[in-house]
Amino acid sequence: MSVSKSHPKSKRKPGDFIAKHLLDIPRSGIRDFFDIVSSRKDVISLGIGEPDFVTPWHIREQAIFALDRGATTYTSNRGLLELRQAISTYVGEMFGVKYDPETEILITVGVSEALDLAIRAIIEPGDEVIYHEPCFVSYAPEIRFAHGVPVAVSTTRDNGFRLTRAMLEKKVSPRTKALLLNFPTNPTGATLTQADVEDISAFAIEHDLIVITDEIYSELTYEGGRPSIAAVPGMKERTIFLHGFSKGWAMTGFRLGYACSPPELSEAMMKIHQYIMMCAPIVSQKAGIEALKTRTDTEDMRLSYQKRRNFLCAALNEMGIPCHVPKGAFYVFPYIGDYGLSSKEFALRLLDEENVACVPGSSFGECGEGFLRCCYATDIEEIKEATERMARFVKRLKGSSSSST
């Protein structure tokens, strides 16, 4: 029997046990907004960050078949070799860079895990990581979990939220170790040109940086190709390429991603992965093998998204909300800064008055202020209704601002 010892100091409350570096990290702004939205009824949501398609049937059917055959075990830590081979072929064909399935590909639980592994494998306390904003909400917190220092580069709408070498040069320091890229970008839908990618590669080589490139939206590129920095000569050895099945194949719930990198880096990530995760779920891996057998699934969905993107951009511009036409992902990022409201106020009033949910741009970094993120992976009939409501809302805002001035 244990005997409780008396402690000289006053006892810690539950909150006192929390690691200090965690306390400084704010909750995701999206989470707060989610709580407000989910308390309401009959909301049309353009605030969702995942496909509205259900995973194509042949992939689901294969997952069912795998379960039927008793696929309920662990796999090797790296993941099923057959899946790694399929990924090697796919990445080679689509991105023009060849990875060895035995030593350079690691299957993970979504790209989220792959990103965490990549950062933890390379970052030491105090190392700076440059990333571009507005961006996916996880980047800065994950860098800080690894005791790194996130350094944000602001991108702007005047060049379609592209990232240029000149912007990066302003932020680089002797402590900079890594550059984190996400193109096509959530939330702006920005893409890079081949020239951009080559410029950024030259920057990374000159400053001796490693690049982590999260290309989860690459199948959803509508114009201008999908150049990957990993394919630029001299970049494979300093790049960790992250990809997965969630967006292109509408497989978010399968939680299946992968990291491709030189063997030494892959082994380092593998070390963390084997201790914290063991392996990705086997049923998801079996589904992933099936997903890579055809190339038509992603293309059909891409064409469907493209029409909805065109519709949403046209409708927003017509109602007086300026909106650049993003070349990738499934978000538009319109400018609402001319209405005298912060992006959060705008989003809350839009929700309150018209029951349409869009995510405030400020959730994706300071330079996202003045913008909204609207996701068009939503039924076209809902997008139509949402844009009619938004047009009504904007008309009222214009009326009230002109009468007050």
Add this chain to the structure above:
Amino acid sequence: MDELLKLLKHNALETPKNLARMLNTTEEAVKAKIAGYEGAGIIRGYQAVLNTDLMDVELVRAVIEIKVTPEREGGFNRIAERVSKFPEVESVYLMSGTYDLMAVVAGRNLKDVAFFVSEKLATIQGIISTGTHFMLKTYKNNGVLMEAEKTDERLKVSP
């Protein structure tokens, strides 16, 4: 297939304005293109897809397999056209396999359809035999599920 035709096949009631927005073009261009397809006979009509099981109507449908003796210089076409002219016949196809023409016939009840087949179709000169299969329930028609469950289990807002 042209993206405009895909959109119209999905929803023929879509307005030219919305079609233009989706295809990144102008309303006039959409209207002109549709008129072109209509003129060329590619668009043959616009119909509603009905779930007749839910409607309070007397209606039965049957698939009729028809064996035909092809005619010199006419092949199957003349007989297929004769079959097609009956208003009771909804669709007619030339088939490969053990029979030649497949017709979908609609009537108010089994007797009506059976009578139509034996009296009108089977007696056409050149038709050797017919086989009638009544349809019991429609699950999917023209690409549309008859009992589509509209479920969206996604979170309302996610990163």
